Amino acid sequence: MFYAIISEDIPNSLEKRKLSRPAHLERLQLLKQAGQLFVAGPHPAIDSNDPGEHGFTGSLVIAEFSSLAEAQKWADNDPYVSAGVYSKVTVKPFKHVLP
Numbered sequence: 001m002f003y004a005i006i007s008e009d010i011p012n013s014l015e016k017r018k019l020s021r022p023a024h025l026e027r028l029q030l031l032k033q034a035g036q037l038f039v040a041g042p043h044p045a046i047d048s049n050d051p052g053e054h055g056f057t058g059s060l061v062i063a064e065f066s067s068l069a070e071a072q073k074w075a076d077n078d079p080y081v082s083a084g085v086y087s088k089v090t091v092k093p094f095k096h097v098l099p
Helices: 014-033 068-076
Strands: 002-009 037-044 056-064 086-094
Touching: 002 068, 014 037, 014 056, 056 068, 056 086, 068 086
Parallel strands: none
Antiparallel strands: 002 056, 002 086, 037 056
């Protein structure tokens, strides 16, 4: 089943994001290589694909896991969590309908 991992950043998270980004992306690449990743990306703080110094307000990952517990465990071990980038992470089932 797919699960949505919806994360919210702390205020002014950009520097922490930059430091942890390589490890964060490496984990996402592993999900992709395993055929589990549906979509992933950050939420820009402004209406722009490149928010610059404004940074991001959070992230969304939708990926396939065998259970909610497995998805939660994966989310809990994200480098952005250990670096203090996220203030809140919500994991919940996601039903892919369209397209």
